[in-house]
Amino acid sequence: MLASRSPDVITLGCRLNLAESETIRALAGSRDMVVINGCGVTNEAVRQTRVAVRRARRDRPAAEIVVTGCASDMDTAAFAAMPEVDRVVPNAAKLLPATWGGFPNHRPTRRHARAFVGVQNGCDHSCTFCAIPLGRGPSRSEPVGQVVARVAALVEDGAREVVLTGVDLTSYADGLGTLVEAILTGVPRLPRLRLSSLDTIEIDDHLFDLVTSEERVMPHLHLSLQAGDDLVLKRMKRRHSRAQAVAMVARLKAKRAIAIGADLIAGFPTESEEAAANTLRLLADCDIVHAHIFPFSPRDRTPAARMPQVAPGVARERAARLREAAATRRAAWLATLVGSDQQIVIEKPGDRGHTPAFAEVRLPHPMATIGDIATVRITAAADDHLIGTPA
Incomplete structure (x- = not known):
């Protein structure tokens, strides 16, 4: 779970939330307000959002406490009922100037070494474990020209690395490769461009060529893999097979020394010990050195919540096993960089x-x-x- 705090905005969850929080911070001005931009990807994320709300009220008893983000969209009534909360803002309204009093200041409020730029939102897929479409809606993308202008402004204000973010980044409407090429061409002073989570099945030839040949595109890809067993992937309604994921990583690494990260879920409903072992072996098969590992958490209104569940203790144990193996791989990779x-x-x-x-x-x-x-x-x-x- 990513977490970041400033005097006026508390951010939980994904890199897209981080990017959106910068816009909220610029729009909200300097009033006595705390905005909790929360996450709803898991039950634990929702719990952390509630904890952040209560902590904000303790720390700033006189401030207006505003809750937004996926967590509040998925359970608006519950957050509105919290005595600490003054206002709940829908996800769809959180980037509108009118929501924050009409302040159209989109310039960064502080210099960042790394800036996050949201270029895509929502998702048209129906992974059985995921509640994010309930909070984010259908897929939609920012126009290429608007993104290039935003990146150029960030570079002008001192950003040296820009991270493109989205709920389903590789579904970017004009093609993610087209956007990446436009940024590299249109903002020649940008030294480093980094991509957040990608879906391996949507890495087309254009994007593949840019990632493996352009030095300004950072050699680090975080992949939305989720599992390493074909039956589990099918029940998740993922669109790739295990073999396709492994093959894509092999193709990428054959062209360039790229560090691979991945999201992995332990204890998905019906997951057997054999299936869990297949996911464990994926760490080596895809040479994963940046692993984000979560025990499965059933979310209301998702198909996976109605499937036969793996016992929570078993899911936690499998997640711990994955984390231990991932940590060993990461430590070994870091050791190879000594002296460079x-x-x-x-x-x-x-x-x-x-x-x-x-x-x-x-x-x-x-x-x-x-x-x-x-x-x-x-x-x-x-x-x-x-x-x-x-x-």
């Missing part, structure tokens, strides 16, 4: 950053201005990050 020189974008508070392959590097002391690109020598590796010094 890496370029990082300096992030707050100035003593850390990420390599192009999205390995975190920590430095002994602040060394440059936030947002600068610096070359560092990797001197050691911890279990989940690298240690570096100016090269």
Whole structure:
């Protein structure tokens, strides 16, 4: 679960939420308000949204507390009934100036090393475990020209890396490859472009060629894999098979040294021990070094919630097994980077950053201005990050 907090906006959930929170922050001005931009992807995410609401009221007793995001859309009445909440804003209205009093200030309110840009929202697919279409609606995309202008403005304001985000990013209406090419061409001063979660079955030849040949596109892809067993994938209503996922990763890595990340669900309904083992083996088969692993959490109004459930304890144990194996793989990958020189974008508070392959590097002391690109020598590796010094 990603989490970020500022004096006026609390963000939980996906990178698209992070991007949208920046717009909300710009629109809301400097009034005495706390906006909780919550997540509804799992029951735990909804619980964390409620915790954030209560904490915000304790921390800012006089502020207006506003809840928005997928969690509030899926359970509007429950959030509106919370005594801490002053207002619930639908997801569809959270980026409208009128919602926040008509302040049309879309300029960033602070300089970021990495900026998130939402280019696509909603989803037209019907994965049986996913409640996000209930909170986000059907797929829709921002116009290419509008995205290019937004990226150009962010670069002008100091962003050195831009991350394209979306609920189903590879379903971008004009083709994600078309958008990526337009950004690279239209914003030549952008040093680093990163893509968030991709659906392997929608990586077409145009996008494949850009990802594997353009140095400004970062060599790090996070894939929406979810499982490594064909029967489970079928019951999830995913559109790829295990073999297709493995083949796509092999094609990508044959062309470029790309670090692979993936979302994986443990304990999906009807998952057998054999199926769980197939997902465990996917870590090696796809060389996954950035793994996001979740035990299955049934969501109301989804088909998976009505399927025969795996016992919660079993799901948690399988998730722990996956996390342990993923951590071992990640530590081994990080160790291979010791002794190399890496370029990082300096992030707050100035003593850390990420390599192009999205390995975190920590430095002994602040060394440059936030947002600068610096070359560092990797001197050691911890279990989940690298240690570096100016090269």
